[in-house]
């Protein structure tokens with residue numbers, strides 16, 4: 001079994017609208033269990049591109065790539081893979097221990113937090129803000145995250161960058177132990193001092209030539225440094241082999257960890273939310289406008305109508321803005337890239353974000369209802385409040401998914417402008433404010449999911465609506481399915497264009 005297979009792979013990048021640049025052409029190689037492979041080459045030759053392709057972060061222009069005998073885009077291909085890449089970031093407001101615990105929740109066979117922090121000597125730094133760590137400490141943290149899942153394969157891109165002398169020695173100590181324990185390693189390094197260590201460890205060296213300077217034999221040249229038998233003898237000298245029973249356990253334990261991963265991701269999102277409560281405060285501030293309506297003498301049906309309009313607007317703002325902008329920022333800050341090289345399935349990432357936003361929505365609706373009852377004197381039955389709550393919260397799900405789509409497709413600046421604009425256009429389109437418009441525009445509006453959300457809310461609130469509730473609910477279900485599929489596609493597309 002090959003752990004990594006590249007079969008006749010080409011990679012071109014777009015340069016401007018029309019032009020394309022070829023970076024890799026006809027690249028074939030494989031990495032087998034137990035190997036320690038060095039990938040070297042000049043700056044810009046395409047080494048990181050090869051690693052990004054191997055991890056499914058980029059799509060090959062031609063050819064086939066397999067990671068652990070699966071498509072590298074499938075999250076379960078990374079169940080036994082630990083990764084340190086260049087150009088990734090930890091999120092702001094997350095502590096070292098929280099990141100390690102988050103990673104632990106993804107893997108069934110994970111190491112304990114203590115063990116993994118001990119391996120990279122970050123003990124005592126558990127409660128520090130991860131984004132505030134020094135460059136070398138961050139590099140140790142990335143290595144810790146790579147080791148957490150107890151991987152069989154380590155993919156490391158310039159892992160010794162920024163390490164001080166002590167960090168460097170500790171890193172190589174861990175690498176030796178990992179390799180002795182049978183972990184396969186693919187490492188990219190241009191650091192000259194690494195070569196001293198690599199001389200005794202590496203089993204194979206792959207040299208990558210720049211596409212434009214490649215010899216007739218092709219872009220890659222392989223050099224065996226240690227025969228298979230020699231490498232195995234070296235490992236056998238230092239570690240006892242796994243018994244067949246231990247081997248079976250290891251294989252059995254590599255199924256995905258969906259529920260704990262969902263729990264871990266949710267806990268992490270909620271912590272992030274509580275540490276940056278701007279959204280919660282802003283949302284509550286908007287809802288707190290309700291008592292003003294009392295001063296204006298608004299009562300009865302008009303009071304319910306105002307209440308549901310404000311709720312709809314607040315919910316829409318929360319899901320579109322929070323999800324869209326947050327995801328766009330996470331992408332540009334390369335935090336998403338760090339998540340994508342784990343085995344976290346995309347739907348868990350998407351679901352955890354949506355659920356946290358729905359939590360903010362729930363708090364806002366409850367505050368609005370309490371104010372409606374207390375300040376505006378809305379005396380509705382328990383059944384009506386419940387029905388209204390359910391329609392408000394369930395009906396906003398397609399828009400939450402739409403927010404995610406925008407976040408995956410746009411950069412933070414464009415996301416900000418488009419989201420800002422939509423917050424004006426959509427309420428007008430839904431009739432929250434009366435603006436004269438031609439008939440054809442009014443007809444076109446009935447095709448928008450926003451219109452169906454508004455009509456469903458009016459129905460739930462017992463107000464005047466167009467008597468087509470099943471049609472509206474069907475439209476919202478249809479929009480959820482279609483937006484859900486587009487969200488998964490845009491997540492994949494984002495992977496392909498990073």
Ligand SMILES: Nc1ncnc2c1ncn2[C@@H]1O[C@H](COP(=O)(O)OP(=O)(O)OP(=O)(O)O)[C@@H](O)[C@H]1O
Nearest residue numbers: 013014023042043044045046047048049050497498
């Ligand atoms: N997403 C991208 N879009 C366009 N060009 C890209 C993209 N990613 C990489 N490149 C180009 O591909 C080439 C190879 O880049 P890559 O980072 O793989 O090289 P490298 O061998 O890892 O370099 P280094 O040793 O400096 O890290 C570079 O010319 C780079 O500009």
